[in-house]
Amino acid sequence: MAFQSTEHYIVSPELALAVNAAVTLEKPLLIKGEPGTGKTRLAEELAASLGRQLLTWPIKSTTKAQHGLYEYDAVSRLRDSQLGSDKVHDISNYIRQGKLWQAFVANERPVLLIDEIDKADIEFPNDLLYELDRMAFFVHETGEEIVAAQRPIVIITSNNEKELPDAFLRRCFFHYIRFPDADLLSQIVAVHFPHIQQQLLSVALEVFFELRELPSLKKKPSTSELLDWLKLLLAEDISPEVLHDSQKKGGLMPMFGALLKNEQDVALVEKLAFMARRR
Structure with missing residues (x-):
């Protein structure tokens, strides 16, 4: 694969090199730059050029790493138990897949965009270290381990609003989008x-x-x-x-x-x- 400028998106040679290097190394590509310089659009155009599914995980100040793995809907299970529903006997009915889970079980290698990671709590990147390293996680409610069929192409964007931990940076390929001339x-x-x-x-x-x-x-x-x-x-x-x-x-x-x-x-x-x- 050699990603270059597309019909709808122009990239500098340095950015194209960074994308291709991250894909080759199978490391997340951490993209920093001013807001409005096309960081999010990069993931969209990369997925389109490869003909792959794009999974977008927009990060907010309240986002936790667990949200990207799965969420257990205990409230719905309690309500169904009160109504006498047979669904309550299978806890998997109340497990909601997060974007990382969806990326891990995709039939083809998808592009996963973790957008604006610097909006989250400072511990958020550290909480993803194991999953990004091992490409696996454990579902405690069902006792199963979810292992990625293939490593997704991970694009992580940051507006540089806060520093990211060194341990997290070590696991990424980094590129700063300089403002275009x-x-x-x-x-x-x-x-x-x-x-x-x-x-x-x-x-x-x-x-x-x-x-x-x-x-x-x-x-x-x-x-x-x-x-x-x-x-x-x-x-x-x-x-x-x-x-x-x-x-x-x-x-x-x-x-x-x-x-x-x-x-x-x-x-x-x-x-x-x-x-x-x-x-």
Whole structure:
């Protein structure tokens, strides 16, 4: 297998190399990077390119490692026992498979996405060490051991909001998605807007990168926000000249709400625009 850019998703050579290395080593691929740089989309495109099932496990602050293995529904069993149901005699009727279990018993090697692992409690990654190492776990309620038929391709994403344990990192192949340069961003835009006017794209990228380089910006706009902004510019038929004038004369860019996500950043850009007009 050699994963490369697809019709709908552009990857850097470094990211493609990381994906292929992780698959070869049969290790989870830990992807870090700014929000909106396509970490989740990577797993989707990898599964599509391989023609494999994608199993997505979105992580929340309340997620426990056990949720990925299985959950025992004791409440339903108690209710059924009160109603006299024959189901209560087979405890397996109340075992709900988690995403790891589903990945372990899949007929073909699936792609398992553990999305935004840094949202969970700090102990969450450590609680998965055995299962990711051995590709097996024990179901205490039924006394059976679930062993993976084949190792799933595991993609783990992180927005770098908290540090992950060293023991967990040792078991992963790591890659940090650096923010794309202008050339790579142009390729990404071309996938989504193949008929965009080159002059408009050139001016838009200039405005976009100038915005990202502001030193006091609280939330830098991401690739996904650039695509949203360009979609609005095209929908409103904003010309390159209008965009260029808003940049040179000092002012907020058209449709700025797609790029600026909080009032502090809007106030910062407005202040800089006012200073530019005075000069």
